[in-house]
Amino acid sequence: MSSAAPNPPVAVSGASYAAAAVTMAHYKAADSKREQFRRYLEKSGVLDTLTKVLVALYEEPEKPNSALDFLKHHLGAATPENPEIELLRLELAEMKEKYEAIVEENKKLKAKLAQYEPPQEEKRAE
Helix, strand or coil: CCCCCCCCCCCCCHHHHHHHHHHHHHHHHHHHHHHHHHHHHHHCCHHHHHHHHHHHHHHCCCCCCCHHHHHHHHHHHHCCCCHHHHHHHHHHHHHHHHHHHHHHHHHHHHHHHHHHCCCHHHHHHC
16 A cells, blocks of 8 residues: 655645636636637538538548548538629620630631732732
8 A cells, every 4th residue: 555645735825826717717718709609600500511511521432632622612512602603604605605706707707808818929029
């Protein structure tokens, strides 16, 4: 049997007790803020969405090279489309069509112009 003497009581001064109380209050405030933030994330659906995306990544038979890209892609797909983005996509599609039509018209006009202009070699000879 060990006959070690019990530790003697430690005297705590008023200043160190106050410092310990301030430190404990700081930790409680930080925990309270942390808990409020967790509740906020839970209420807004962030925790559920992140959990679903992480589960999808976990269940993926062939893991992607970049887990971050996987998360970005799936989180982006999970959010509803912004109406302004859809309008911009439509406008882009219209502009592409106009561009293609103008390129085709340009080709036709160049061909037509080539009929009325002498070849480049004849111009140099003059």
